[in-house]
Amino acid sequence: MIRNPVLQIVRLPAAKTSMREVHSRLPAKGADVTILGQELTFRNGRTAQNRFLKAALTERISSWDPKDPTKRGIPSQRIINLYDKWGHGKFGMILTGNICVDPVSLL
Structure with a gap:
């Protein structure tokens, strides 16, 4: 095992036959996080109410039909609710996940 002088590895017993490694936190000074709640204005004039961003995900809860391309990528009620x-x-x-714009080419 390689030792990192800053990051300590703590071994905790887990399941009957294995060990689980838990990493300790890196030392850090306190930071003022109030900036995260402040508005952010972009060059185009649009404004975000704060600096929190929901990253893009592949939700994989839209419709899919392997044979009929017209039935692909239709948002389900689950994705609308999400x-x-x-x-x-x-x-x-909020950055959206994968959105089908071409029903045949899904690359």
């Missing part, structure tokens, strides 16, 4: 909750979650910005 983005509704995120939209009311006070994120400054």
Whole structure:
């Protein structure tokens, strides 16, 4: 095992036959996080209410039909509900996940 002088590895017993490694925190000074709650204005004039960002994910809960391309990528009620909750979650910005714009080419 390679030792890092800053990061200590603590071994804790886990399952009957294995060991689990838990890393300790790196030492850090306190930081003023109030900037995260401040508005952020972009060059185009749009403003985000704060600096929290919901990163893009592949939700994989839209429709998919291997034979009929017209039935691919249709948002389900689950994905509509998910983005509704995120939209009311006070994120400054929400980056959408994969959105099908071409029903045949999914690369």
